[in-house]
Amino acid sequence: MKNILLCLTFLSTALLCHAQKNFKNEVSLGYFSAGEFFDSSAFKVSPFTKGKNISLRYTRLFGKKLSVGLSYTQCGFDYLPTLKKLENNTIMWREQKTFSFDIGFGISKWQISAKAKAGFRYNMVGFKAEHYSSSLHSGGWVEGYGGSKDYGKLGAKLGASIQHPILWRFFGELDCEYAKMFSGGDRNQLLLSYRVGFKF
Numbered sequence: 001m002k003n004i005l006l007c008l009t010f011l012s013t014a015l016l017c018h019a020q021k022n023f024k025n026e027v028s029l030g031y032f033s034a035g036e037f038f039d040s041s042a043f044k045v046s047p048f049t050k051g052k053n054i055s056l057r058y059t060r061l062f063g064k065k066l067s068v069g070l071s072y073t074q075c076g077f078d079y080l081p082t083l084k085k086l087e088n089n090t091i092m093w094r095e096q097k098t099f100s101f102d103i104g105f106g107i108s109k110w111q112i113s114a115k116a117k118a119g120f121r122y123n124m125v126g127f128k129a130e131h132y133s134s135s136l137h138s139g140g141w142v143e144g145y146g147g148s149k150d151y152g153k154l155g156a157k158l159g160a161s162i163q164h165p166i167l168w169r170f171f172g173e174l175d176c177e178y179a180k181m182f183s184g185g186d187r188n189q190l191l192l193s194y195r196v197g198f199k200f
Contacts, residue, residue, distance in 0.1 A: 024062075027195025028173060030055035037094065037128075038188035055175075059104075063125050067104040069117065073097070075191070094186070097125040100157060113163045119156070121179050126151030129183055152184030169199040 031053055053076060059069040076095045102119025127150050159177035166172050173195045181187040 021168065023199035024060060025200050026057075026059040026061070026071075026171075026197050027054075027172075027200070028057045028195040029103075030057070030175070030193040033138075036190040037186040038190070052195075055195060057195065057197070063107055064164065067106065067115065067117075068138060069102045069119070071100045071102075073100070073191075084112030094128045095125070096123060096151065098123050102157065102159065104161075111165045115161045117159045117161070117164070121155045121157050121181075123151050123153050123181075126153075126184075137183075149185040151186060152181035154183075155179045155181035155187070166196070171197050171199065173197060 053074075055071060056077075057069060057071040057075045059067050061067050074095075074097045098121050100119055100121040102117040104115045104117035106113050106115030108114075157177055157179040159175060161173050161175040163171055163173040175193050175195060177191050177193075179189045179191070181189070
């Protein structure tokens with residue numbers, strides 16, 4: 001019985017490898033699950049109910065190691081947990097819509113591949129909203145809206161990803177990306193996402 005299971009495992013792995021071999025194009029759809037903006041030292045796991053943390057990516061493979069990728073991301077992060085007492089300069093919300101381009105270099109073994117990449121990001125829309133609260137009085141905290149700031153339009157990025165086969169031509173990819181914006185607020189950003197894609 002153990003030998004049969006080993007044979008089935010080997011055959012299914014071989015089928016996965018064959019199904020994902022020799023395809024040079026990849027399209028993937030992802031969901032951002034976490035982000036860090038170092039300039040303000042704020043971190044929040046994004047709520048899945050918002051449905052705004054989306055990543056769409058196209059990758060073209062050149063040979064076994066080199067790749068070129070184009071990405072569109074739309075992400076929002078909420079920094080005001082429910083029922084939490086407000087403090088001065090509490091950041092409530094960030095939103096970005098960006099295009100990015102990168103060149104990657106990867107290695108693979110048994111169709112599990114690791115890739116390092118570098119490129120540029122351009123923010124079409126990007127801002128952060130801030131919430132301020134004044135001193136405590138008899139009726140509770142007095143709250144006031146603090147306005148918003150724009151992100152820089154252009155930045156550079158470095159990233160790494162690990163890709164694994166799922167079934168047939170479908171694959172999953174865990175991706176971590178650091179971006180340094182050249183101007184504007186929150187120049188240092190770290191985003192983590194998981195994508196499901198298709199090779200063709």
